[in-house]
Amino acid sequence: MRSIAILQFPGTNCDLDTKYAFEKLGCKTQIVWHKETTLPTNIDLVVIPGGFSYGDYLRAGAIAKFSPIIRAVVEYADSGGRVLGICNGFQILTEIGLLEGALKRNINLHFISKLQSIKVINSDNAFLQKYEEGKILYIPIAHADGNYYIDDSGYKKLKENGQILLQYTDARGEREIVNGSVDSIAGICNRDRNVFGLMPHPERAIESILGSEDGVKMLEGLISE
Amino acid sequence: MKAIVNIFLKDGVLDPQGKAIHHALDAMNFEGVEDVRMGKQIVLKLSTTSKEKALDEVEKMAQEILANTVIEDYTIEIVE
Numbered sequence: 001m002r003s004i005a006i007l008q009f010p011g012t013n014c015d016l017d018t019k020y021a022f023e024k025l026g027c028k029t030q031i032v033w034h035k036e037t038t039l040p041t042n043i044d045l046v047v048i049p050g051g052f053s054y055g056d057y058l059r060a061g062a063i064a065k066f067s068p069i070i071r072a073v074v075e076y077a078d079s080g081g082r083v084l085g086i087c088n089g090f091q092i093l094t095e096i097g098l099l100e101g102a103l104k105r106n107i108n109l110h111f112i113s114k115l116q117s118i119k120v121i122n123s124d125n126a127f128l129q130k131y132e133e134g135k136i137l138y139i140p141i142a143h144a145d146g147n148y149y150i151d152d153s154g155y156k157k158l159k160e161n162g163q164i165l166l167q168y169t170d171a172r173g174e175r176e177i178v179n180g181s182v183d184s185i186a187g188i189c190n191r192d193r194n195v196f197g198l199m200p201h202p203e204r205a206i207e208s209i210l211g212s213e214d215g216v217k218m219l220e221g222l223i224s225e
Numbered sequence: 226m227k228a229i230v231n232i233f234l235k236d237g238v239l240d241p242q243g244k245a246i247h248h249a250l251d252a253m254n255f256e257g258v259e260d261v262r263m264g265k266q267i268v269l270k271l272s273t274t275s276k277e278k279a280l281d282e283v284e285k286m287a288q289e290i291l292a293n294t295v296i297e298d299y300t301i302e303i304v305e
Contacts, residue, residue: 058290058291059293062290062293063290065290066290094295095293101295102293102295102296104234104238104239104241104296105241105242106241107239107241108241109241109242109245147241149238149295149296150295151295180239180241
């Protein structure tokens, strides 16, 4: 049975959704409070779920970066462990430096909350291995700071290394400006392809009654070999 | 001693809030505004009396947490 650690900061609000989603897939989950200094042993994945850690004070994810548990997460990632950051989790991963770039205020300054079409750009990684490249998925987004920024040289490297995983598109797969992200980037991974971050919420797209099941295979991918 | 840290998005990084303020100023018929950049100011009250030490410390704070140097630049001013 796969074992998942789900981090919880003051202001995290997607921890229980994430727990529900992974338990539905037959995993054992543990919520880990941010003041812990170590992760549970024998885990297969660390998830930093969405929410508003520390009320997004200073910058989204900026204060969470200094929580005691983060050092353990960095060590876990550096030793090859899989880490997924969803929404605020993605913001935290960029603040820590486990993922490149940064997330700015949405270009229209609105909090955007809707079911969004996104395209699978690279499936040669654990996270998206169960999808075909080019596949259009419908996954909810809900964020004010999802405007992904990276400078030109950083962008070129992301592209060359196949680190761009998901892009915002319309239903036909044409790139769409949703929040102002460079190249409409919705999700990326690190160079070693064991740390993943995305703004959309796959854990909210796991049951048809919620409008989409397109997120299930992302979570399944992460708990597969 | 006080340190005033001003933080702005780097030149070339689009500033959506600055843009929105610019639009509002245009709509209010304020003329001659060529660009608006919005930032934040953090004021720190420090116990040290050494300007040099203060600058050193605040520089570290800015690098490590106050600014995200991927997208932001900052200036530090020490006031007696």
